[in-house]
Structures are given as C-alpha cells and as structure tokens.
Amino acid sequence: MAILFLVESKVLEQIATTSPQDKLNTTSDKTRTWRSQCSEAQIQVSQGLESSIGIPRYTVMITNMCNNNCWVAKVHLHCGWFASANVVNPSLFKRVTYDDCLVNGGKPIPNGHVIEFEYSNTYNYSLSVASYVCWP
Numbered sequence: 001m002a003i004l005f006l007v008e009s010k011v012l013e014q015i016a017t018t019s020p021q022d023k024l025n026t027t028s029d030k031t032r033t034w035r036s037q038c039s040e041a042q043i044q045v046s047q048g049l050e051s052s053i054g055i056p057r058y059t060v061m062i063t064n065m066c067n068n069n070c071w072v073a074k075v076h077l078h079c080g081w082f083a084s085a086n087v088v089n090p091s092l093f094k095r096v097t098y099d100d101c102l103v104n105g106g107k108p109i110p111n112g113h114v115i116e117f118e119y120s121n122t123y124n125y126s127l128s129v130a131s132y133v134c135w136p
Contacts, residue, residue, distance in 0.1 A: 034073065038134035041066050043075060045127050055085045055120045060093070060127065062103050066111040066134075075103040075132040082127075084119035092117045100130065108135075 042065035050057040064072050079101035088094075091105045092115055104115050119125075 034133040034135050036131070036133050038070070038072070038132070041070050041072050041132070041134040043072060043129050043132060045077065045129060047124060047127065049124070050118060056122065056124070057086070057118055057120045058124050059116065059118050062109075062115040064109045064111050064113055069111060069136075071108045071110050071135045072132045073108040073134075074106045075109065076130040077101045077103060078126070078128045078130045080125055082119075082125050084121055086118065086120045088117050088119050093119075101127075 044063045044065050045060070046063075047058050047060040050059045062075065062077075064070075066072070076096075078099050079095060080099055082095045082101055093101060093103055094105075095101045103109070109115060
C-alpha cells in the first residue's frame with residue numbers, strides 16, 4: 001500500500017537536510033516549527049505475522065497517533081540488523097546503519113496516517129521508536 005502526501009517542497013527540503021537531534025527546524029512556512037521535544041506526539045509501531053508458509057512474512061504498521069493536528073517527520077526506529085527476503089520499498093522503510101531505520105524517507109506523516117510494509121525473515125525484528133521531529 002503506497003501512501004502519498006502533498007507537502008510544500010521547501011518543507012521537505014528543510015526536513016531532509018537537518019538532523020533529528022536539531023532542537024528547532026524552522027521551515028520557510030513561518031507557521032511550522034519542527035521540534036524534537038514533542039509532548040503530544042505519539043508514534044505506534046505494531047507488527048504481526050501475515051503468513052508462516054515458507055519464510056514467515058510480517059506486516060508492520062507505523063502510525064502517527066496524535067489526537068491534534070500534529071505531524072511527525074524524520075522518524076527513525078531501532079531495528080537491529082534489519083533484513084528481508086522480499087524487497088521492502090526503501091521510501092517506506094530503510095535500514096541506514098545498524099539499529100537505525102528511516103521511516104517514509106524522513107518525510108512528514110500527518111496525524112492519523114499509517115505507514116505500512118511487509119518483510120520476510122525467519123524471525124521478526126524488535127522495532128521501536130528511536131527519534132523523530134514534530135509539528136506543532
């Protein structure tokens with residue numbers, strides 16, 4: 001399932017060029033200030049066994065659970081040596097280095113939206129949120 005978002009290119013450029021550790025990331029849109037301290041933002045990572053025939057296949061859902069109009073971006077997960085027998089779309093989920101996987105290519109995920117992908121391996125990986133930035 002592919003999820004497409006229309007976001008100003010300047011916002012995406014700013015997000016792509018700053019690190020998750022930045023305290024403030026101000027975009028060209030003066031109403032958006034990306035922060036690393038996010039009291040209302042919640043990201044839920046869940047996964048389940050899709051099929052156990054052959055190499056087990058798991059479905060992963062990463063959801064922005066914020067109740068207000070808050071977006072998250074530059075979402076990184078702890079993921080160990082994540083690998084899959086089937087190709088995972090790298091724009092949805094990509095291992096950058098050991099224990100660091102990037103979600104949605106770092107692009108914003110609006111509240112209520114889900115990033116979903118499947119992977120195949122003999123066991124499931126423990127996936128948890130490592131870092132992200134948020135707005136507002």
